[in-house]
Amino acid sequence: MKGYAVESQWYAHNIRVRYQETDQMGVVYHTHYANWFEWGRAELIREAGMPYKEMEERGLMLPVTALDVAYQLPAYYDDELVIRTRLTAFSPIRLAFGYEIVRDGSLLASGSTEHIWLNEQWKPVRLDRAATDMYALLQRIALCEE
Amino acid sequence: MKGYAVESQWYAHNIRVRYQETDQMGVVYHTHYANWFEWGRAELIREAGMPYKEMEERGLMLPVTALDVAYQLPAYYDDELVIRTRLTAFSPIRLAFGYEIVRDGSLLASGSTEHIWLNEQWKPVRLDRAATDMYALLQRIALCEE
Amino acid sequence: MKGYAVESQWYAHNIRVRYQETDQMGVVYHTHYANWFEWGRAELIREAGMPYKEMEERGLMLPVTALDVAYQLPAYYDDELVIRTRLTAFSPIRLAFGYEIVRDGSLLASGSTEHIWLNEQWKPVRLDRAATDMYALLQRIALCEE
Amino acid sequence: MKGYAVESQWYAHNIRVRYQETDQMGVVYHTHYANWFEWGRAELIREAGMPYKEMEERGLMLPVTALDVAYQLPAYYDDELVIRTRLTAFSPIRLAFGYEIVRDGSLLASGSTEHIWLNEQWKPVRLDRAATDMYALLQRIALCEE
Helix, strand or coil, X not given: CCCEECCCCCEEEEEECCHHXXXXXCCECCCHHHXXXXXXXXXXXXXXXXXXXXXXXXXXXXXXXXXXXXXXXXXXXXXXXXXXXXXXXXXXXXXXXXXXXXXXXXXEEEEEEEEECECCCCXXXXXXXHCHHHHHHHXXXXXXXX | CCCEECCCCCEEEEEECCHHHECCCCCECCCHHHHHHHXXXXXXXXXXXXXXXXXXXXXXXXXEEEEEEEECCCCCCCCEEEEEEEEEEECCCEEEEEEEEEECCEEEEEEEEXXXXXXXXXXXXXXXXXXXXXXHHHHHHXXXXX | CCCEECCCCXXXXXXECCHHHXXXXXXXXXXXXXXXXXXXXXXXXXXXXXXXXXXXXXXXXXXXXXXXXXXXXXXXXXXXXXXXXXXXXXXXXXXXXXXXXXXXXXXXXXEEEEEECECCCCCECCHHHHCHHHHHHHHHHHCCCX | CCCEECCCCCEEEXXXXXXXXXXXXXCEXXXXXXXXXXXXXXXXXXXXXXXXXXXXXXXXXXXXXXXXXEECCCCCCCCEEEEEEEEEEECCCEEEXXXXXXXXXXXXXXXXXXXXXXXXXXXXXXXXXXXXXHHHHHHHHHCCCC
């Protein structure tokens, strides 16, 4: 992805696997991992000080433009998992995140997503102009500053 | 539900059970039946001549106010099912639908939903005033006219 | 439902609304409430001392035979909600639960589910014979004993 | 992926976007595309003569080991879409598929999945030994033979 490659700290968010996430193989159906990634980045940016809900209230959206997942080990019903999320690329118009799904220290899956900032008319926007405060917060995460 | 009790014809819509609808019991997870009901009523009103999409484009929404499902027999992956839907109550501000999920003539589940007409400000509206053409179409279904 | 009518204490479980639970009306799609009910009863029986996962490992399943939901107010993305769950009927072969979905003290929806104990061959079983310890735990919840 | 790179014919499967697939951005939530990919490959292998259901009945599973999706344009409620699927890599122990999601000739998204053959003990198996008939069918698809 275009933009600065960065490596923010990992942010951890704990979840428990729900019954409806399983399938008849007896494991979590593979697309739910991508849902978990969304939860991970929502919690990362909440911790950074700008809940995604507020972004949308200010007319900014951050849809996913690319997704990849590599599956190592299955997750099971009722597992307690950690979603680890970090910012991996950063520019005024784009973001990328990396993810790991971990159970008791074992990596179950890893992945990434790419995103673009859009306004309510679905036109690309530069975050550094549309919302300087948000841009500054992300920059701080990107640079691993406290 | 308030409103005329009616018994429209059954409208049939065919589906196939998808893998992500199964759970680790090896059957369809129970909440998916409620999704199927939504597909059934969407197809009923499409056949009646007013796709639900057009309703929303005209500023009318029909959220669910009540749902019930009675489960008789499990559905399995790859099953070919019929969603049977009919209008069961009808007034200028409310609708109710009845549903049956059928496989090879066997009833797997039945249920019902109730709905209210809302405008984009989430205020109740009388359909006979807000959209007389839609109201007439529904009335025709309710009265089982061709 | 057949079985003793009981009124256990309410067990509370906190959740946050996720983005994929919303729909284009800007609210939570109605079938997700039924998923939340499942989370609520899973946490109730976990607190009672027998995680549902262990039940299945012992060859016992508790599928849903009936579901109803009454919707009062919409839930929104990122809402912090409480799932309140209690046991409402109880016999050696059946269970029923009641639920409330609450945000800041306001009731968004309420509902109920009914269940039957099955073995791995999907035949009904009497829990008091198949798993006396589990039966005793449920009886304790049903009778609101500490 | 290891295995022969192949380029089978595209198999087309038509779907309609359902309400619960939308989110509050007013478009399809991004993880549903990965569900659609699963429907596409299920239909491809059904047309090839071996429904995935039968594979599992014979003790063979084909879990996803990698997934990627590139999103170009949003899909909307009630859209009629085509899921295009083809086999892109092939060996006795692995498969890969490519996908396109198309609306009225416009590409909305593309992607790929990788898979491994496992037995019921979740151990890798060679399909050419475990199910020579299935292997022959896949080989025929891979080679674009009629």
